[in-house]
Amino acid sequence: xxxxxxxxIICLFTLIISSQENKIKALVGxxxxxxxxSDPIKNSVIIIxxxxxxxxxxxxxxxxxxxxxxxxxEGMTVLPGLWDMHVHTMINGHADYAYWDKxxxxxxxxxxxxxxxxxxxxxxxxxxxxxxxxLKESIAVRDAINNGEIPGATLYVSGPFIQHKxxxxxxxxxxxxxxxxxGRKKIRKLADAGVDVIKLIDQDQMTMEELRAxxxxxxxxNLKVVAHGHxxxxxxxxxxxxxxxxxxxxxxxxxxxxxxxxxxxxxxxxQMNMGPLFWCPTVEGLYNYExxxxxxxxxxxxxxxxxxxxxxxxxxxxxxxxxxRLPYYQLxxxxxxxxxxxxxxxxxxxxxLLVGTDSGIPTKFHSQSTWNELDVWVNEFGIxxxxxxxxxxxxxxxxxxxxxxxxTITPGKYADIIAVNGDVLRYISLLQDVDMVIKRGKRYx
Numbered sequence: 001x002x003x004x005x006x007x008x009i010i011c012l013f014t015l016i017i018s019s020q021e022n023k024i025k026a027l028v029g030x031x032x033x034x035x036x037x038s039d040p041i042k043n044s045v046i047i048i049x050x051x052x053x054x055x056x057x058x059x060x061x062x063x064x065x066x067x068x069x070x071x072x073x074e075g076m077t078v079l080p081g082l083w084d085m086h087v088h089t090m091i092n093g094h095a096d097y098a099y100w101d102k103x104x105x106x107x108x109x110x111x112x113x114x115x116x117x118x119x120x121x122x123x124x125x126x127x128x129x130x131x132x133x134x135l136k137e138s139i140a141v142r143d144a145i146n147n148g149e150i151p152g153a154t155l156y157v158s159g160p161f162i163q164h165k166x167x168x169x170x171x172x173x174x175x176x177x178x179x180x181x182x183g184r185k186k187i188r189k190l191a192d193a194g195v196d197v198i199k200l201i202d203q204d205q206m207t208m209e210e211l212r213a214x215x216x217x218x219x220x221x222n223l224k225v226v227a228h229g230h231x232x233x234x235x236x237x238x239x240x241x242x243x244x245x246x247x248x249x250x251x252x253x254x255x256x257x258x259x260x261x262x263x264x265x266x267x268x269x270x271q272m273n274m275g276p277l278f279w280c281p282t283v284e285g286l287y288n289y290e291x292x293x294x295x296x297x298x299x300x301x302x303x304x305x306x307x308x309x310x311x312x313x314x315x316x317x318x319x320x321x322x323x324x325r326l327p328y329y330q331l332x333x334x335x336x337x338x339x340x341x342x343x344x345x346x347x348x349x350x351x352x353l354l355v356g357t358d359s360g361i362p363t364k365f366h367s368q369s370t371w372n373e374l375d376v377w378v379n380e381f382g383i384x385x386x387x388x389x390x391x392x393x394x395x396x397x398x399x400x401x402x403x404x405x406x407x408t409i410t411p412g413k414y415a416d417i418i419a420v421n422g423d424v425l426r427y428i429s430l431l432q433d434v435d436m437v438i439k440r441g442k443r444y445x
Contacts, residue, residue: 024049025441026064030073030419032056035080035393035408037386040425044078048415051441055411071443073436077424079389080409081126081416081439082431083396084370085280086247086356089116089141089155090133090173092312093304095319095326095362101170104312109137115307117145117152119366120359122306122445124434126416127396127406128153129356131199131226131247134173135159139194151444154416156400158199158226159190162214164206177206180213187214191221196400198225200243204233208240215241224399226280232258239264245278245354245399249342253334256341262349269350278399279346280356283339284373285364287380289332292363293323304365320363328362340381347383354399355392371431378428385425415441 025048032044034056045062047055055062064070090108092115094100104112113133120128130138138157145152159173162183166174177183183206187198198218203211218225224244229235231250235257238246251257257265269277292298299320305313320326346353355377359369374392377383397407406416419436437445 024054024065024068025415025438025443026068026070027073027078027417027419028059028064028070030076030078031423032409033077033079033386033389033424034410035390037390037394040077044073046078046409046415046417048417048438048441051414053409053411053413053415053417056409071436073419076419076421076435077430078409078417078419079424080393080407081418081437082124082370082392083355083407084120084125084128084153084357084359084373084392085245085354085396085399086282086358087116087120087128087130087366087369088132088358088360089113089128089130089366090137091360092116092119092308092316093320093360093363093365094316095328098169099319105134105172107312108134109140111307111309111312113137113141114144114150114152116360116366117141117155118150118307119304120153120370121151121437121439122303122434123367123370124418124420124431124437125153125366125370126418126437126439127400128155129197129226129396129400130155130157131197132158132161132173135190135193135195142196154406154439156196158197159193159195160199162186162198162200163202164210165202177210177214180207180209183210183214184217187217187221187223191218191223195223198223200225200227200238202234203227203237203243204231208237211237212241215243224401229279232261235261236264239268242274245280247280247282247356248358249281249283249339251338251342253331253338255338257345262345265346265349265351276352277350278354278395279351280354281339281343281346282356282358282373283343283381284369284376285358285361286329286332286335287339287376288372289329289363290336293329296320296323298368299323299363301365301368303367306367323363326362343381343383352395353377353383353387353391354396355388368432371429374431375429385428388428389424415439 027046032041142155227238227243229246229250357369
């Protein structure tokens, strides 16, 4: 009898939770940026039923169900949940990679990576591409989020980096390739484990046969390949074997991309049958370093403490005690002036830029990185705000192959929606304080 009563209680509790999650919501009154790039919709109404968007319209032309929970978005900009296409959930701003990689791997799966994903979500990032982490932990954290066991941005994971040779002590999340067959074997192992994407670096150190084997095997398994663009030959080789997206602006302090690379890029973007050439420049960490160095109070924002024990917070703070001395950024003052030129070269060549931040690198926290990237694009580089927003919503979903599920605010898609007070197209930095976060119909903030 006792067991029966307990079973009844559990069933009732499950029904109550289920009914709450399936409750109809109506977001009413805000200015809607739907992700497609057209003029914002004033006095918008969005009906959410369960996890998905039921209807989208305006006051007066859409009926709000009588049983809906009405959430006022008056005076707010409403837009699709943001994407960050280059994050590292296994790190969180610590200045010493060698120390971090030696100390914290036992906590990656249970503490560090879940914390990073939760911080992204609370910053309005409902989806993220996690590029480089141990395979088992990557899959486990991604699946725990997707199953509703822990809160966090929906992650699309690469698992370990694929490169010519792993750096000493990093073999758990960097896999070396020493022959074409070894490359194919490693890709098949990742595909069998269920990764969403392949992360390729140092491809200029591989033989062309190894590189072709890696990319070819990935494509055979319906996996796209993202590749570093730090060095000229990485870009040349990446273009030759048709990688699907380049990461970083690269080329250190060189003032611009060489002419031969630009000709290759233009030739590629002209091939409409292949779709757009995508590039994730990750400029904010470099561009803002000197400001953070000279105004370190930014590092005191406690949003990045979420989910981290005090011991790790203290350790990260200790590593950043002297931001002017960080080896990671010593060349940055020479690199910063080249960033806008390289961005404009890519735009002029017809490349589609994706918002990604390298979030997790020294001084860059998952709770802050994405809005800072958008702010630099718009306010420092002069990129149109609507272009920037689409680079963080529509285009990432399309690249990831899930544009029929997310990326725009459209009936039938998952309700991944954020809102901020004020006009984001006029003041993009409003995204530093997202007022409302809804992911798959559930309100987190």
